[in-house]
Amino acid sequence: MSTSSSMAFQFGASSSLSFSSSSIRRWTHDVFLSFRGEDVRQNFISHLYHALHQRGINTYIDNNLKRGEEISSELSKAIEGSMISIIVLSKNYAESRWCLDELLKILECKEMVKQIILPLFYDVDPSEVRHQKGSFGEAFAKLRYKLKDEVKVTKWEAALEKVANLSGLELRDRNESKFIQDIIKWVDSIMVNRTFLKVAKYPVGIESRVRDIFQHLSMGRNDIICMVGIFGTGGIGKTTISKEVYNRISYQFEGSCFLKNIRETSKAGGLIQLQKTLLYEILGISLECHDTEKGINVIRHRLCFKRVLLILDDVDDLVQLETLAGARDWFGSGSRIIITTRDQHLLNISKVDSKYEVKRLDHNEALELFSWHAFEEDKPMEDYVELSKHVMQYAEGLPLVLTVLGSDLRGQNINYWRSTLDKYKRIPSKNIQKVLCISYDGLDDNEKEIFLDIAFFYNGQYLNHVVKILDSCGFSPENGIKRLIDKCLITITTYNTLWMHDLLLDMGREIVRKESPKEPGARSRLWFHEDIRHVLEENTGTSNVEGIEVILPEGDDHDMIRLSPKSFAKMKRLRIFKSHGAYFSGRSLDYLSNELRVLDWSNCPLQSLPSNFRGEKLFDFKLYRGRIQEISGQFKNLTRMRFFECTFLTKISNLSSCSSLKELDIMDCENLVEVHDSVGFLDKLARLHLYQCSNMKSFPRRLKLRSLEVLTLFNCSKLQTFPEIECIMEYLCCISLLGTPIKELPSSIGHLTPALKELLLGQCTKLMRLPSSIHQLQNLKVLISTNDCKDLMRLPISVSHSQHLKCLSLENFTNLAKEEIGLSIGYDKCLKHRKLTISRRIKRSELESSAELRRQLLSSLYWYLDDFSFYSSSTLQELDLSWGAVVSLPPTMKIYVELRILRLCHCEKLQEILHLPPNIQELYVRECFSLERFPEVSTKFQFSTSYGLRELRWIDLSGCHKLVANIGSQVPNPSFVEEHIQDHSCGIIFPGNKIPDWFSHTKEISNGDDSCELDISGPLYLEEIIGIVFCAVLGSDPDYPLGPFSGICVSINGNMLVEARFYLYGGSDHVYLNYSFPDCIEQLLRYPTEDNLRFRFYCDSYKVVFKSCGVHIIYKHEENVNLTVGECLVDSSNGIQLSKRRRDDEDSNLEFNGYPQHKRLSQDLGNSNAT
Template sequence: MAKPLKIQEVENPTEPDYEVFLSFRGPDTRNDIADYLYTSLIDASIRAYRDDEELRVGEEIGPKLLQAIKQSKISIPIFSKNYAESKWCLMELVQMVECNKKWGQEILPIFYDVAPSEVRNQTGTYGKDIQSHKDKQLYTDETIQDWKAALNTVGKLTGWELKDRRKGEFTKDVVQELLIKLKRNYLTVSSLVEMDDQVNKIMEVIGEQTTETMIIGIYGMGGVGKTTLATIVYDKLLADFDHCCFLSNVRDTEIVSLQNQLISNVLRNKYLSITNIDEGVTEIKQRLSCKKVILVIDDVNHQTQLDALVGVGERRFGRGSKVIITTRNQELLKGVDFQLKLTGMDLDHSLKLFSRHAFRRDFPRAEYASLSNKAVRICSGLPLALKTIGSLLNGEGKEAWEAMLKQLETIPDQEVKRKLNISFEALTTQQKEIFLDVCCFFIGFDVRIVTHMWDSCKFFPGRSLVVLERRSLIEIREGNRLWVHDQLRDLGHDIVREKANLKPEEQSRVWDHKEAIDVLETEEGRKNVEAIRVRFDHQFQDLIEKEESVRLSNLRYLQVDCGGLDEGNVQHNPSTNWFQRNPIILPKLRWLSWQNFPIFFKFTKRSLKELVILDLSRSEITDEWEGWNDLKEAKNLKVLNLTGCRNLCRTPDFSDHENLEQLVLEKCSELVQVDRSIGKLKELVLLNLKYCRKLQMLPDEMEELEALRELLVDGTSITNIPEWKGMEKLETLSASDCRLLSKCNLAGCSTSLLYLDLSDSEISEFPSGNFGSLVELHLSGSNIQELPNSIEKMKNLKVLMILDCNLEKLPRAIGMLKKLEEINASMCDCLCGEIPSEIRNLSSLRILSLSDTGISNIPKLPESMTDLCLLGNQHMRCPDLSNLLNLRDLRLELRYQTPSHPAPSLDWIGSLTKLEHLCLGCGGLVTLPPDFNLLSKLRKLVLLGCNQERLPRLPQNLSYFEMRGCSISILNISYLERLSELEVSHCEQLIEIQGLERSKNLQSLRLERLPLLVKLPDLTGLNNLWRLRICKCPKLVEVRGQLESLESLGLMGCESLERLPDRLSFKHIEELNVSGCGKLEEIQGLEVSENLNALSVQNLPLLEKLPDLTNAKELEYLVLWHCPRLVEVRGRLKSLKTLSIHGCGSLRQFSDPSSLKKLQLLDIKECEELEEILESDEYRDWKKAGKLSAGSSVGRVLKSRRGDPV
């Protein structure tokens, strides 16, 4: 009788006792590959569990074995001919798959003497064995099906095939790859070094006053952990900033390139092109001065870098920006707000870091304790040395340790590079070549692209990269980007130079432009150089033009920066085939990167035969370009990048490039046709057609792209995605912003898709198919009305984005998506009724946003939630959120307008002790719970429409408090000592704000539409207040106090206002807006305002004069509207760019009109006397200024220039 096999359950695995679990069929492999592998793992200090399935009896997997499977980080089934004959092997395999699904445990199969397809499809002996189990009728159909599913799942995974390889070499490769995978699993950025104390020091200096601009400098010798510390602080602060930039490798990057990267990252504009440093400084000042930025400038070594990027002492970024500088030279940090010196780690932390890399745990193995302590002392507390040397010794025996430490002891402590060089010398020739390539050229590059060149050069990158990463000489970071520590990068540079006897012409790699020109001028240099980066300038052109031919016989990588090419460059050269007349011969060239490639150049065919990567992005090439014919010689081409080639209307014939793996045509704005020959690209993995706006159709031959994994068609004009049955490997399909896309058939690729984006399209029905592998689904802005019940098959889905679409309900099957982490269904107007109660089953859900929907009822939510946004209508009932103890960010806005919906009870809110941000808006809410002040971690609080007459005591750690539309009459903030921002608006009953004068940390104060507010306390003590905005407080008579830090002041619509703050408050003022204050007769203090940049004075009927503005040397914008008594504007306004004067009928004179040399925009209306005198010679320069275009306004000009206007 068939019976189910029993498996004893264990809890979620804790810290693994084993690192690797081996599953194998004893008679097939015990005395063969299994024994080789197990012994090699133990010798490499990898904790491995080896199961002998033949020794077991009974019908159950016991708890010890089950624990071994579940607590291992990696499981390795060794598939041999008779593996499926063993029920135990099959049971183990089912458990591996279960652990993979539940906890992400990795499975790496070895295909010993069978093909993956036999395992996957149960053919050959596997099919016979499964049928045999079935025929015996000892096991249920469900058990048999579980076995088949597990075989199918694992058979699809990437692993190792033995085939005809020698077992010793094969085992060695497996162990090497396991070592790097186990190391990656163990280490994280935050755990690389124990830096809590240093992080805390910086965070304490920054404090919670995020509105204060600050520059922080971190200095210390190379390898001490400066970059790591900056990264940790950057990551901690990132959430508070809309604009961010991390400039790494500053030492070796040209300043103009750094400026381009800074501006592009902050403005999210990929293709800005700064051509010189001065232009870059101007652009940074103009574009970023109103942006709140978090910026890291890593490894600065020249003052010119800081002058060009941040200008220490200047204000180039918006209020609240944070700049972190790392350098080895403390002298460069003069003028920064805070300096921190990093020194070596103490012995305890050093031993911990060393052990993590040498043993993959926090302490050494007992038999290596003495040797480990010795190694730690040699490393002198330097994290990089501890990491690199620990990695070098990982898996080695005692003899190797002793020999290595003996060699290290001979090197003085201060000679860090010599110690690191030992790791370099231990590499093979190919590994050294790759390491030096990365150090000199490829930091930040996608390793998947660079690998093509190394493969072509037979550097064996697969294994070499594993060794380099295992030994901590390189890292492969997020996005598959290569990274090398700056100390190791410098080591690589020094090795290249020393090997060449410090002679550039003997160097194999040249990365400096000046040296590159020198090298290219000598025959010896042309012969020796293998990789070079050069600028396309007149020096380079002259050098090539004067030669009959240039032969670079060993060059494999050529990068030409053509960013400065202009009409002058073009005219300097003949318009004929330049390379044909003066050919450059590059017989070994593998990679040509020449953005803005000049079309009058011509390849030589001999230079293309070995080419594998070609980047001609942003070039002027066309369909008729002669180079297409020459490119047919590049039979081995793997990567072709034509991004931004705006004159390209049709792609070339791809018939000669059947090895192509990546084709990038992004932002080819005129592209209308992809050639049908694309179907011949059987190896194509990536096709990028993003923002080819005129592309309306994809060829039918796309179906033949059987290797394609990533298809990007965002922003195109395609109308249909047909069923491509051949794309069985497609993992990413991104078709966002395809406004005409209405049909999409994904049946052919649904099982393999991991990422699907159909947002902002016309898709109205979700495509059919089995999307069991899908991880992210984006449907925002589409016409989708419902999600199918088949969504239950999306067992791997983590992100569901359905904003602003026509969705009417969420299916109950959504509760089956155990891995779902984020749902955003905001702005779905048609989404009504109740959220399915099954949502409580989503144990991984962290983020839920349901703003502006028709949802009426929220069920109990899972305790895993950390971020929740509920903005409801009058029908939504307030949920009980008392179980959400992990909630950090809550936005709850509900409307109660009918008797059937009384004001909600929020008694549960005090239990949410982890809350950091809270926005509460519940119409009709009369009371807040008394334990509200117990939310000790709350930093930001927004109260909207609260009807309570007096607030309870608020959490005293608040740094931001906003109150809008509330009914209280007195607001007491005297106890909120950490408050830095206060906004109070639309509170019609408010008559007094108590304790305002005690808010010593207050930096920003906004008061708006407070009709009963009569007075404010003296604000003299608010030494940190830099922004003050008071709007439409009609009974307010005066603003008292001396505000010496004030930079931005706005007083609008205060009809009773008679007195401004003390004149010394204007000393540092940058922006001043005074309007609609009918009783104000004068504005005193502007005569001392040296930093004033923008002045707007409007609707002041009693104002007769302004102070002399001569000292306002930075004044660029001046607006004077409807001041009928104003007679004269005094002062030399040398920096003024925009002048707008309306309705000032008495104004007849500027004391020095000739000083307005920089005037660019002039806007004068309803000023009869002034318009008359404009005809005089004295005002002739004004006529050169442009007029504001119709429909524009000075307010809009000011806002675009200065950001948030006061």
Template sequence: MMTRLDIDYSNGQAIEVRRNEARMVGIHGIGGIGKTTLVKLIYNQLCPLFEGCSYLGNIREILKTESLEHLQSQLVSDLLKQEPIGLGSLEEGIYYIKHRFRSMRVLIVLDDVDERNHLKAFAGKLSWFGSRSRIIVTTRNADLLNIPDVVVTYEVEPMEIDQSIRLFSLHAFGGSSPNKGYDDLSRDIVSTTRGLPLAIEVLGSFLYRKTKEIWRATLHELKKETVDSVQQVLMTSYESLDQGTKDIFLDIACYFIGKDKRIPFYMWEDCGFYPCTGIESLLLTSLVKIGENNELLMYDLLRDLGREIVSKEDPANHGRRSRLWNHEEACDTLRSKKGTKRVQAIRLKFANGSNNCFTREEFQRLSKMRFLKLDKANIRGDFTNLLSNLRWLDWQGCPTTFEAVNLHLKKLAILDLSWSKVTQDWEGWSQIKMPRLKVLNLTGCNEMLITPNFSGYPLLEMLILEGCFQLVKIDPSICHLRSLVSLNLKSCSNLSMLPPDIGKMEALQELLMDGTSIQEIPVSIARMKKLKTISASNCYSLTYLPKSIGYIDALSMLLLDNVKIPELPNSIGSLMKLKRLSLRDCRGIQKLPESIGKLGCSLLELDISGTLISELPDSMKNLRLLRVLKMERCHVRQFPSAIGRLRKLEEIHASRCRSLEGSIPSNIWNLQVLKTLILGYSGVSSLPSSIQSLSRLRTLDLLPCDKLEMLPMLPSSLTCLRVSSKKMSIIPDIQNLVELEVLSFGNENPKELTVPPAAIDARSTWTKQQSLWPVRFPKLKSLELFHSKIINLGFEYGSACVPQLKKVALTGTNLQGVSGLPSSLSVLSFQACLSLKSLPSVHNLIYLSELELLNSAVQVIKGLGGLTSLEILVISNCWIEHLDGLSKLRSLKRLSLRNCNSLNNLPDVSDLTMLKVLEIHRCRLIHDIEGLEGLTSLEELHVSKCKAKRSSRVRQAQERIRRRLRTSP
């Protein structure tokens, strides 16, 4: 039985980041159910905890056009935080991954895997990665996860009707429930979506502000038995678009998922598709998303819908369709000369060494083509009067020799030569006529030492040179590109100098030079009056900022992470439009200039984390619009007394500020919009009582703050509370935190604790037994307690409350009793509970998938046989005497018993037909294991330091496993 994983349970607890062993977790479910959304959220939350991270998304679709070696290279690049390396073969990639990351703690997401050999190419064995590594795999095929290394699998199931109504209402009404008079109609419409979040979101967006007549007509269409309701939902939304927006939607579905949205805009504008209003319509109808990096995103089901629409234009003849994205179909159309003027776009993607040359005859009939992708292809011959409507030529991996003649692309707006071996002497620069070129992409052109002369492209607006590692010089002609808006020099690691006259590019709005060797920014930069973004993170040679930077009137973002500058110029205070300033890990900076207070009308985010700054200037009080203040790992000794004047602050991140001591100022109560306060690993000794008035505070992290002696009453708005302190002498009264979803609370060798008078109620159990610590939080999902003076723990939910608790992890040498465990639990862990001899009966925990007992005095597990969903049972260093009910755990996949010397024997395991891993170590009284011969799913059997190791049953079972592994593909 698979574990149910609700979509709103997305805090990353499922993968148990604190476990020492490497783990692989599988998540499966139908298309559109929300698997990718879920793992992206988990990935973003957990990334900071790992040495290396890689998210390989949309693998099934990418492998239609890319090789496994390409994705292996991306995985290696991500984990090492360096540029991609060349992997000559699949086997070479496997060998490299297997041996390079054995001692490295990594987080890897493999999203949308549909073949087992694809999984083996990236993470064939957990032994390839260091301890505490985590690999998360999503797939539509649950059988793919049936391998030994996947310790637990989760099924993302359709949304319940109440959840569906809330999501639908958010998009249809802009609230959490239907408007008056729409309750029944909303419920009827939502019932047709099969609980798919995508269909609910699209349908709600489509019906937003529509009349009831349209609602009823839509419901009528959706209820037709002959129609797939989900497909009809998506199709209805598509049909409501105007023609230009439909074209944009189909272009994205066929070609541009993951592309920077700015680039296709140039083509769409030139073709009269009105992309500004078109993209807005697609966003409003939830047919397209825009990612964090401005990239176009689309759900798989919507992508498939778009491609199906194009395929139905002429099912029998590829050459009469508007778009050809499949390589074989596109190649066949060209080779057979069956293309027609209906073809607007073609994508060809060859491998090295293929027969990949085309001549003018194969393009002769394609007079309306506006997009052409020719990866690793060549064109030869006279192209006079051909491709006259082409707006975008994507020619990645183009040949070094140019064989076309008269290639006059008069309407071309975008030329992409990424990952090609072109140099400044490439013949194409002079042979291709592109007077209207707006975008030139030379990403990864590693043979290029000097850029080409740009004088032939006077209208150029975007120039991308990212990852040109060998580039040492930019041709001075770049300074005459008076229309250039964006210049991307990221990771040009050998580039040490910008042209001195760069300031002549007065239209430039974005200058990206992260990871270069640039030593200084030219003084002429002050002439760039429209420049909005300077990003120079990881420019290790940059040691100086010119004072003239303060004269860039439009500058709104200045990112200088990990730069060697010793100080900011005082002129920084003149940047009256600066919204974001990041100095993260600028270890040479010891103070901020007083002039920073002049940014009070603009600055929204300030990051001084990892600097040597020990005191914030008094002028900080003037930053009245500041929303985010990050000062992690810096030397700040105390919060400025005027912090209460920063009334717009929403987030304060001050973790690991070990010099930060004393009290938080009482005027923090002025920060009425504060949502996040993170002070972990600091010397903060007290919080003011006024913190209770922060009615929007959601996250308070004080884990650990070992000088903290007590907590005041906290605001009831908190959803996440993490706190621990060696000095905390009073158990905090937190029973008012009814919104709590995550609670982590504990201490280390604390002084005697007492119960605060406010917590004592004559009607409560406190009067009967003061050592009982009650848990009554109705929305709590995760609870971690590691407090040595909590003697008894009781879960006290009222009859009207439906517990949401999924995970409970308890650690405490003095914990003696636990009562009332809710049936909603999926993970239950006890560690170092040396006084806990008996667990409450667990027979009611029907959703429990994982039970862990470590270093505890537990002797018996009552109701073990009732854990029908249990997949993992781990018992180590416990006084457990017997495991009655073990044979009933039909869902069990992993059983691990270590150092259980009171355990006399195991019940017959023959009924544990799902068991994949069985480990028994130092359990000296176990003589044999009955029923092994019936475990056909068993893939790992480890028995050591106990008498059962010599059992004939064990030896025969191990031999059967070895034979099976040798013969498996």
């Protein structure tokens, strides 16, 4: 590639938001590891490097054990070229000058090229690094003494403080393998968000246009939401330019999404799918809905706190905008929404903040781009200069046309060029499609057929699947697709899908229209809805028709196409029939073409396939919500058969002739009774999936499926027997029998070794025994028999021999003999480092051998816990005692130093919580109606002179109405907060209806709403803030006694700071209290606010309302104000009532060192100037 500034992106030390191409990085490594070799090289680093390498993450590790005074130029380049730097801060890290210089270089790259940094605190505390204390400080002191260079030392001190303030991961006393897993997950998430979109092979002219767009985006303003429209004619480069903009700035946002090709996608009723993609890309959630209105509500409610970048590509209808980005307040402050369209009027009525028209390439730019494609150089070869200039006249500065024409002429001699130019001369000016058609005319017949099939049926689909279908049609797809790529008529996306520009799509459709301008039935391919209606209803189809795709237009949900038995009679060469969302009348057809390769028909009205339809060439067969009653046929080339919600289907008949079948999916066919025995002998079948076929009684009695990989029989609620296994299935990795009433598994299940890893038997209510041969499944990792397998009487002792078993779940087994549980747990050595779930009264003697069990989840244990010491105090990490008869937790709980999560929900006899593990992080105590005493909860939320439960981050006390506790009764002491609270925030939900009196800013909401805004005006002195406390009083609908599962979020100036999820029980008010310290402050200082903060509280359940909200800011130098606190008054109807507090100096302002006066704002803050 040339070094021309308009072509190649040069790298260098430039500002983070440089408008030059230097802000785009092409990283040489994904991760750079910085570490102190003598501390971690031989153990932790070697394991981490191996895990990163196994994950396909390109990681740089410096194996040079001999180091000089300065870091080498090679190492410096490695740091500069890495997307992520992982810094392992160990005890002796600060004793190495080399490590500290690496740290300086890494922080420089963070500022200059926006490198991402992950600090790992390995056996050191962040506060030790921040202040150079403890063993970490001792190591630093040694270097300081040896070096005697205070200038250098000062730089290192500042660097250590800066890196300690970054969000990182701490090893503490947890397992190293789990720590490494968390690191890998973090790196994975960063790399997904920093994956660049493919822009252009030769990005000529892009730089100046991107620079212009940056001026419209106002990237320096984080207090606004900016919507920018990019418009211009088709093929001018709108999509290419917006991709480049996305690549340069997406990393600066909390979430980003590029929604491409909206015009085409929405034609097929794809607006819901676009909403799903948007939410998945930004939040990582999968939206399950069939209604765009619901999608709108989810987008608006879930993204209004997030600073996002959203690019809507190729919009041509206002409905698309209203569905995907209907208003600015759908998104958080600082968001940027970019719309590309051909229609400037659309931008006018949508009231974008700014518009940018993409101009055509000037002569020099056009000649350069053409030259790259025609000659692979930045200018024409000498003999072709004049001919190239003639090409410029026909391309009219459109990048797409220049690309196609250059690719078409590349490698051809002068005579070919002159002949082609003669063809261009005969085309009227401004007829771009005809110019493009010259490239199509140069294809051979095979390539033309492939081009037209892609244009009509396969644009946007996965390459591998399309290749198989084209191959089944007798084409040569490998060579044909390669030729189309070479001529720039199609491209392959990052996701391995086919993509064709809409100008080329239109060209392909126009080529087919001209086959028969007046009669659609004489054309080779049909896609326009009204043309298809005419052909099928008037029986005008001919043998010319090879493919039909029915796409229901938006809003025509009840539009009906009336079929007659003769509708397809004349279409002897029909290869493809696809219908999505359209409706048909008619119950039978006399004829379907035996040339069909794809039959994909939703709402199919046929009760049976025509008797003369053999389907010998059928490759892909799918029916959705059809009326078909029985399936049979000679489908010898069929590879995939799928039936969804075919409620009239009763029988899958003999499929022995389907020798090529690889996937059989049958979902929600509630009247299916029988699956023929022949299905059990399909040698190539890899996936057999029956889902919620609730009346299926007859399933193959024997399975001899050598290629099977997944077997699912989910909620087949009348299937009582599991088939015999008649061969070794070496590829079968998962069997799911969830919700089936089978009574036992056959001993032949042992044939499933060695691949079987998961056996899921949940809700198998009739299951009585597992075969002893289960021990032969040596690679079994997950054996789950949760929820209501009440008839299971014996658990084979041989299950303990499964060396790879990671998860054994035996929940709600009411008939499992006591000795059986004892035996199974007695062999838990095979479950070391893994998870066990059981549910039964168990004696201590039955569990004595469980000392090595780790990360156990012991659900629903009916114990009084008089002796809880039989578990290893060094291994238990998660404990669930919900619904149990626990009265009080014993003192031995304090020895469980690894326990992080404790659940005590619905323990109706629980009266007090006096003892908790020292490192507990999450505590769930919902609906413990008898709970009265919990002293440590008061101590935890004082933040004044003591700090119990240091690691605790979340307490859920919803529904605990008898509890007496002074929660949040004192103002946090700034000195204490600054000294002791450095690592995380903490929150609590409890019954109550009052915000503590010491809150400096509050707001009452008279009518109740699902959101609340509270403004605080300055001066704010942001650099002095060390903590923020949030509080909200929430009410829930009394008509819902169990209460909704709710999420509360708090944002500041549109940037989300706090999020928590919990249940609220109907008819009572609850108080949500959150103390946010370092992480919150870091975000606050990241977005300058010019002495004005707007806090927004929001709840994502419409059954929950805010009654009041409050914010209190903690400053470094604020004096500690002692409050006199009365006793908590407890009322069974109102829960915890925080009594009236009295300030000793109630009438005086709190003034200190020129910092803000903290005075309780009036309760009608909503009417003040602050709102």
